[in-house]
Amino acid sequence: MSDSPSALLELREVTVRFDGLVALDTVSLAAPRGRVTGVIGPNGAGKTTLFNVVCGFVRPRSGEVRWRGRALARHRPHDLARLGIARTLQGLGLFPGLTVLENVMVGADRHARTGFLSGLLAAPRADRDEAALRERAMARLDELGVAGEAARRPGELPYGAQKRVALARALAAEPDLLLLDEPAAGLSVGEIEELAALIGGLRGGPAVVLVEHHMDLVMGVCDQVVVLDFGRVIAAGAPGEVRDDPAVLTAYLGEEVRGA
Numbered sequence: 001m002s003d004s005p006s007a008l009l010e011l012r013e014v015t016v017r018f019d020g021l022v023a024l025d026t027v028s029l030a031a032p033r034g035r036v037t038g039v040i041g042p043n044g045a046g047k048t049t050l051f052n053v054v055c056g057f058v059r060p061r062s063g064e065v066r067w068r069g070r071a072l073a074r075h076r077p078h079d080l081a082r083l084g085i086a087r088t089l090q091g092l093g094l095f096p097g098l099t100v101l102e103n104v105m106v107g108a109d110r111h112a113r114t115g116f117l118s119g120l121l122a123a124p125r126a127d128r129d130e131a132a133l134r135e136r137a138m139a140r141l142d143e144l145g146v147a148g149e150a151a152r153r154p155g156e157l158p159y160g161a162q163k164r165v166a167l168a169r170a171l172a173a174e175p176d177l178l179l180l181d182e183p184a185a186g187l188s189v190g191e192i193e194e195l196a197a198l199i200g201g202l203r204g205g206p207a208v209v210l211v212e213h214h215m216d217l218v219m220g221v222c223d224q225v226v227v228l229d230f231g232r233v234i235a236a237g238a239p240g241e242v243r244d245d246p247a248v249l250t251a252y253l254g255e256e257v258r259g260a
């Protein structure tokens with residue numbers, strides 16, 4: 001997989017250590033444009049660490065994160081928007097004091113010349129930019145079925161709708177890579193089905209990397225799946241292949257036995 005020429009994001013033999021613990025052990029993966037790549041594994045497998053390495057929160061001890069064919073040496077989370085990378089976090093990270101629409105406009109801001117945030121801070125701004133931002137943000141809300149909530153505050157909405165807003169905000173930046181960190185956490189079975197449809201609808205657009213504990217969601221929507229266990233890739237490939245891999249079954253069975 002790591003040789004895929006169309007990979008936008010690539011991890012090459014990434015190793016992360018925390019004191020004595022190897023959280024990621026020579027992990028490689030490639031996420032191509034237009035496809036949904038799932039990263040799955042039992043508790044403590046290293047999924048969050050992998051997400052944090054891509055976001056620039058955690059530096060690998062060795063190995064490389066490559067973006068559009070070049071190594072990302074010292075990127076930080078605040079560089080992501082400029083690089084064309086958007087993420088949704090386990091916590092929603094929405095601004096409670098802004099409306100739903102304003103939250104999404106903040107996400108779309110990378111394309112505005114003067115910036116919606118500086119507008120909020122009363123710096124000079126171009127009305128045309130703001131109108132374009134507003135239009136793009138409304139279009140994302142509409143695609144995600146929450147345009148009717150544009151004027152409300154996030155806290156007034158059910159959790160599933162807030163997740164849609166968070167996704168709309170990430171997509172408003174028109175990223176080339178969308179990183180989703182455990183998006184199914186806290187959702188009901190029905191909401192997870194809706195989420196699966198939303199993620200499936202992104203196919204053909206940006207590269208999507210879905211870091212997720214929820215096996216059924218990952219198997220249902222991903223084009224390729226990487227399975228981690230104790231920081232190592234124990235299986236990688238199409239969902240059907242990975243699901244039936246004895247090493248994967250053992251890892252998840254082990255988790256059940258451990259009572260996780």
Ligand SMILES: Nc1ncnc2c1ncn2[C@@H]1O[C@H](COP(=O)(O)OP(=O)(O)OP(=O)(O)O)[C@@H](O)[C@H]1O
Nearest residue numbers: 018021023041042043044045046047048049050213
């Ligand atoms: N900052 C840290 N310092 C020390 N150990 C850490 C740190 N972050 C993670 N770890 C350890 O690294 C290993 C991988 O953790 P990580 O959170 O990446 O797993 P995960 O697959 O996301 O698990 P979960 O599904 O429970 O969220 C675990 O053993 C964890 O305890």
